[in-house]
Amino acid sequence: MKLLDIGEVAKLSGVKPSTLRYYEEKGLIQSLSRNGLRRQYGPGVLEQLSLIALGKQGGFALDDIAAMFGPGGRPEILREDVQARAEDMRRQAQRLEALSEMMHHVAVCPAENHMECEKFQQLLRLATRVQRRGAASKAKS
Amino acid sequence: MKLLDIGEVAKLSGVKPSTLRYYEEKGLIQSLSRNGLRRQYGPGVLEQLSLIALGKQGGFALDDIAAMFGPGGRPEILREDVQARAEDMRRQAQRLEALSEMMHHVAVCPAENHMECEKFQQLLRLATRVQRRGAASKAKS
DNA sequence: CTACGAATTCAAGTTAGCTTGAGGTCAATA
DNA sequence: TATTGACCTCAAGCTAACTTGAATTCGTAG
Numbered sequence: 543m544k545l546l547d548i549g550e551v552a553k554l555s556g557v558k559p560s561t562l563r564y565y566e567e568k569g570l571i572q573s574l575s576r577n578g579l580r581r582q583y584g585p586g587v588l589e590q591l592s593l594i595a596l597g598k599q600g601g602f603a604l605d606d607i608a609a610m611f612g613p614g615g616r617p618e619i620l621r622e623d624v625q626a627r628a629e630d631m632r633r634q635a636q637r638l639e640a641l642s643e644m645m646h647h648v649a650v651c652p653a654e655n656h657m658e659c660e661k662f663q664q665l666l667r668l669a670t671r672v673q674r675r676g677a678a679s680k681a682k683s
Numbered sequence: 684m685k686l687l688d689i690g691e692v693a694k695l696s697g698v699k700p701s702t703l704r705y706y707e708e709k710g711l712i713q714s715l716s717r718n719g720l721r722r723q724y725g726p727g728v729l730e731q732l733s734l735i736a737l738g739k740q741g742g743f744a745l746d747d748i749a750a751m752f753g754p755g756g757r758p759e760i761l762r763e764d765v766q767a768r769a770e771d772m773r774r775q776a777q778r779l780e781a782l783s784e785m786m787h788h789v790a791v792c793p794a795e796n797h798m799e800c801e802k803f804q805q806l807l808r809l810a811t812r813v814q815r816r817g818a819a820s821k822a823k824s
Numbered sequence: 825c826t827a828c829g830a831a832t833t834c835a836a837g838t839t840a841g842c843t844t845g846a847g848g849t850c851a852a853t854a
Numbered sequence: 855t856a857t858t859g860a861c862c863t864c865a866a867g868c869t870a871a872c873t874t875g876a877a878t879t880c881g882t883a884g
Contacts, residue, residue: 549830559831560873568871578880579832586798592811599742599775600782604871610789611797621790628786631779634740638776641741645769648751649762656752657727670733690860700861701843709841719850720862745841825884832879838872849862854855 545574545582555591569608570594600631626675633672640669686715686723696732710749711735741772767816774813781810 548559557565565571566581571590573581590613597607609619610627644665653659689700698706706712707722712731714722731754738748750760751768785806794800 547831558873561871563832564872577831580830580881581832589798589804589807593807596778596782596785596807596810600779601740601742610786613796613798624786625790628783628790631783631786635776635779635783637737638741638772638779641737642769642772642776644737645751645765645772649766649769655754657730657754663730666730666734666737669737688861699843702841704862705842718861721850721860722862828881828883830879830881833877835875837874840870842868844867845865847863849860850858851860852858854857 544585545577546585546587547577547580547582551583551587551591555588557591565591565594565604568604569612570604572613600634630675633674636672637669640665640672644669685726686718687726687728688718688721688723692724692728692732696729698732706732706735706745709745710753711745713754741775771816774815777813778810781806781813785810 546554548562551557551562552559562571563581566573571583571587571594573587574584575582590611593611594604594607597611598604602610610624644662647659647661647665648656651659651662653662656662687695689703692698692703693700703712704722707714712724712728712735714728715725716723731752734752735745735748738752739745743751751765785803788800788802788806789797792800792803794803797803
């Protein structure tokens with residue numbers, strides 16, 4: 543199996559060596575061996591890094607990512623917890639879709655204050671109607 | 684017009700007073716007046732706060748949020764720039780949708796290492812195929 | 825075999841985004 | 855009018871996620 547040293551992984555993934563060492567320390571990735579002092583990574587590390595990037599975009603802390611997706615054979619973080627977080631994530635994706643539309647709109651809207659634009663407000667309400675678990679919903683009557 | 688003081692805004696929005704003061708300092712929100720020393724906010728601040736929360740979920744820095752959506756009559760941050768960011772946001776929403784599916788899957792998948800699960804890998808590829816602007820795409824031949 | 829460049833460790837520094845605490849002000853209630 | 859509790863300012867502190875730098879080791883090309 544072809545092994546990569548840290549510089550190659552950095553070049554292929556766009557993640558700096560210092561960050562890779564940091565991730566390894568945190569248990570997010572692992573090097574398979576050493577060549578002298580040098581870490582040797584398997585090719586799978588690249589997919590692992592994509593996954594980490596994805597998790598970060600989803601707003602997860604590195605520790606959470608390690609707990610959900612880490613290579614370190616996690617001792618069963620509650621599946622129902624992951625299930626619930628997955629639901630949250632779906633809702634977040636919806637909200638961001640709405641945000642995308644809002645941004646597309648402000649890019650062309652002539653209103654000087656966005657909050658005065660009817661369409662903008664409407665999109666914002668749409669986005670915020672898709673609430674998170676645990677978010678206080680103050681619907682009237 | 685009904686004015687709210689900082690504690691009420693905090694209660695209604697779930698955002699702490701210290702954070703509200705911090706946001707105001709940064710130009711993300713504004714208080715309309717003072718009652719003695721006390722800040723008085725208009726009701727619109729609540730929507731502004733939803734917008735800020737949304738922007739944060741989208742991964743924007745507070746300064747970026749202020750620049751795009753701030754109440755301070757921004758001196759025209761390039762519309763085409765916002766347009767491009769809106770596109771990125773749409774793609775991010777798609778990626779997070781895929782992430783949501785991955786999480787739903789890991790919650791039920793029996794595989795001890797996710798990366799060995801074919802379905803998981805497939806979803807990951809789906810997610811990472813929806814690249815960002817500026818992300819190095821190393822598709823082969 | 826030697827030199828170079830790429831890695832190594834470890835401690836300390838940086839940035840964003842808040843939070844905390846001390847010390848003081850003031851509006852509203854009793 | 856006297857308290858009290860909510861607010862104020864300002865400086866300092868905190869956490870996550872990295873980055874930087876100094877001093878050192880080592881694999882590989884010449």
